[in-house]
Amino acid sequence: GAVVSQHPSRVICKSGTSVKIECRSLDFQATTMFWYRQFPKQSLMLMATSNEGSKATYEQGVEKDKFLINHASLTLSTLTVTSAHPEDSSFYICSARPATGATYEQYFGPGTRLTVT
């Protein structure tokens, strides 16, 4: 089956530093990857949509200069949280849509727990 990995699974960083989260599709190529954020006891909120080789599309209210997204290949997208603050502490989840197959398919990674101190 389609597998999506995220690295790291957990990260703790100091306020003001930057953190990079990787999302990889391990056994399929993904033309589109999505980045979500989930606060405790809340649902997933879409942050941005990234397509391989083009600029990401950010949802309203998400700062593109703070959450840098790079989708450099068909198997890798990265999210960099720049100048992190405690309010950025959250569970970040990516998902990937296969380049082939049913258009509704979307596979989620295991998530990255970010804690900013």
Next chain:
Amino acid sequence: GQNIDQPTEMTATEGAIVQINCTYQTSGFNGLFWYQQHAGEAPTFLSYNVLDGLEEKGRFSSFLSRSKGYSYLLLKELQMKDSASYLCAVRDRGGATNKLIFGTGTLLAVQP
């Protein structure tokens, strides 16, 4: 606007049947998904409905009525491991990527 409503919490008994409802109002519609999410883990796919009617898959069934903006997830023969959050998500037709819009999720507690 876009709005997806689900009950916040539900409780059911092991071996019983539970129905989790979802109503939606979105600018576009291109399918409805149900996901299961255990605490601290990523969502896992349960079902997808794009046409009206019932889709059955083992102990799980999902129903959709597009005219009513309504779906439900039916879980039969409940097991303790079914205790999780159940997320209803609508695929918005807007734009080229058909993004998913998630409801707030329903936290289901299965009791012995």
